[in-house]
Amino acid sequence: MFGLFELRYRRIFRRVYRNWNVQKIKHSRKPYQDYGSVDFVQRGGRWAIQEIVIEAYSYKLACITLAHELGHAKRFFQYGKWKKFQHMVIDRRREEGIPLTESQAIFMIKDEACAWKHGRDILTKMGVFDLFKDLFYSDSEQSLASYCRAYKHPNAKHIICKCFH
Numbered sequence: 001m002f003g004l005f006e007l008r009y010r011r012i013f014r015r016v017y018r019n020w021n022v023q024k025i026k027h028s029r030k031p032y033q034d035y036g037s038v039d040f041v042q043r044g045g046r047w048a049i050q051e052i053v054i055e056a057y058s059y060k061l062a063c064i065t066l067a068h069e070l071g072h073a074k075r076f077f078q079y080g081k082w083k084k085f086q087h088m089v090i091d092r093r094r095e096e097g098i099p100l101t102e103s104q105a106i107f108m109i110k111d112e113a114c115a116w117k118h119g120r121d122i123l124t125k126m127g128v129f130d131l132f133k134d135l136f137y138s139d140s141e142q143s144l145a146s147y148c149r150a151y152k153h154p155n156a157k158h159i160i161c162k163c164f165h
Contacts, residue, residue, distance in 0.1 A: 008131075009058070009059035009060045009062070009063055009131075010059045012059075012063050012126070012128050012131070013059050013062050013063045013066060015126065016063060016066050016067060016070070016122065016123075016126065025051070025052045025053075025054065025066075026051065026052070026053045026054065036052065036053065036054050036055070036056075036065040036066065036068060036069040037052070037053045037069065038051075038052045038053075038069040038070070038072050038073050038076075039051045039052075040073075040076060047076065047077060049073055052066065052069050052070075054066055054069070060131075060132065060135060061135065061139070063123070063128075063132060064119070064123075064132055064135060064136050064139055065139075067119035067120070067122045067123050068115055068116055068119040068140070068143075069115075069119075070118070070119065070122055071114065071115035071116060071117065071118030071119035071120075071121075071122065072111070072115040072118075074115075074118045074122075075111060075114055075115060075118065086104070086107055089104070090104050090107070090108060100151065105151040105152075108147065108151060109144075109147050109148070109151055112143065112144060112147050113144060116140040116143070116144065119136075119140075120136065120140075123136070
């Protein structure tokens with residue numbers, strides 16, 4: 001059974017994805033899980049969100065993860081095919097165990113930081129950011145710290161600060 005706050009977050013979750021006209025969303029409540037992904041499809045010569053997958057143990061965290069994934073979508077719509085191509089190249093390098101180039105590492109760090117910033121902007125524009133503020137900042141901080149560790153770029157923190165704040 002959902003508590004009063006959980007119902008409130010569930011309503012916000014629905015509002016967020018309806019505002020973005022997301023056709024298909026999968027949300028599963030897994031304990032201690034926080035994961036999201038967004039996939040795109042080309043319809044009539046234009047890019048659209050095909051599906052968003054959210055795995056989060058609460059609707060509060062699901063709202064934050066969804067806003068972050070929509071932040072990725074916003075950047076994708078700004079840069080289109082180029083961004084998709086960059087991710088394909090980077091994913092292939094990862095699968096083959098080849099280290100990323102410096103510019104690819106910067107791209108990934110910047111992309112993640114900007115997605116968090118756009119996610120914050122989405123929640124702010126809806127007038128609900130204050131409900132999520134503490135969890136949002138701790139979740140984004142953990143996520144960005146993991147990118148810093150993964151890509152070991154000497155200016156990672158500077159890049160994040162420039163994008164995120």
